[in-house]
Amino acid sequence: MSKTPTDSLQDAKAFIQDCLKQQMKIVAFSGAGLSAESGISTFRDKNPDALWSKYDPTQLASPEGFQANPEMVTDWYNWRRKKIAEAECNDAHRELAKHPDILQVTQNVDNLLEKAGVSPEKVVHLHGEINKDRCNQWSCGYEEEVDLQQPPRLRKCPQCNQDYLRPGVVWFGESLPEDAWNFATSEISQCHCLLVIGTSATVYPAANLIPVAKHQGAKVIVINTETSGASHLSDWELLGQAGDILPRLFC
Ligand code: OAD
Numbered sequence: 001m002s003k004t005p006t007d008s009l010q011d012a013k014a015f016i017q018d019c020l021k022q023q024m025k026i027v028a029f030s031g032a033g034l035s036a037e038s039g040i041s042t043f044r045d046k047n048p049d050a051l052w053s054k055y056d057p058t059q060l061a062s063p064e065g066f067q068a069n070p071e072m073v074t075d076w077y078n079w080r081r082k083k084i085a086e087a088e089c090n091d092a093h094r095e096l097a098k099h100p101d102i103l104q105v106t107q108n109v110d111n112l113l114e115k116a117g118v119s120p121e122k123v124v125h126l127h128g129e130i131n132k133d134r135c136n137q138w139s140c141g142y143e144e145e146v147d148l149q150q151p152p153r154l155r156k157c158p159q160c161n162q163d164y165l166r167p168g169v170v171w172f173g174e175s176l177p178e179d180a181w182n183f184a185t186s187e188i189s190q191c192h193c194l195l196v197i198g199t200s201a202t203v204y205p206a207a208n209l210i211p212v213a214k215h216q217g218a219k220v221i222v223i224n225t226e227t228s229g230a231s232h233l234s235d236w237e238l239l240g241q242a243g244d245i246l247p248r249l250f251c
Pocket of ligand 1: 030031032033034036037042043044045046050061107108127169170171172197198199200201202203223224225226227228240241242243
């Protein structure tokens with residue numbers, strides 16, 4: 001007889017309780033769906049507001065796009081920054097924040113996990129952070145925090161004065177921050193349980209972290225409103241909103 005969604009939730013919950021009791025390593029790997037209930041748009045799901053159904057990532061999220069029109073790219077990120085500044089964390093962020101031992105490996109560039117109370121040392125931002133700007137020339141190395149509510153318009157780097165400042169996020173065709181990637185890979189290869197929350201699991205290399213966990217024997221619990229690229233790797237797939245499922249999984 002096949003398992004019902006309630007059976008799956010109960011089984012996954014029993015496993016989580018075991019992990020917590022025995023202090024076994026749990027890592028959460030999240031994507032845009034984690035912040036969706038906070039009103040932050042996802043990129044490529046069925047939601048009509050999904051960003052890549054309305055905007056062209058090659059123009060807005062690539063080094064070539066920035067080269068071609070730095071002002072447009074900066075304005076688009078500033079629009080997203082203001083939305084993130086207004087957003088409140090949701091029940092999924094709040095539930096994760098109740099478990100300070102869980103490492104949060106996220107593809108999200110927002111700061112909602114930190115806003116919910118997760119210590120910044122426990123958040124690995126694989127795709128960078130939108131509340132930072134950096135010099136477009138890697139060799140310069142200049143970086144600064146930006147005010148999400150009132151982000152500055154396109155401007156030259158104050159250190160080298162040679163190139164523009166750009167959002168501190170990872171664009172298509174760029175490498176992930178090396179330290180973040182190495183740390184995430186190492187922690188995920190030692191975990192007993194990987195929670196995969198609100199990601200289509202289609203963007204690489206980040207999505208490769210799921211098979212890394214699976215192949216070294218971790219249990220994979222997928223939480224998503226729909227099936228995803230992680231479905232076939234899941235031990236338990238819990239379909240629903242992260243803000244509903246996560247509190248029930250840990251209660
Ligand atoms: P996607 O937009 O690709 O996927 C979001 C996933 O969240 C989908 O599978 C949805 O079904 C799911 N989802 C939506 N609402 C949810 C909810 N309330 N609860 C649970 N799940 C929900 O976003 P990512 O997988 O994060 O990269 O995309 C990965 C990367 O692609 C992003 O980091 C971004 C993008 O291009 C960069 O900007 C570099």
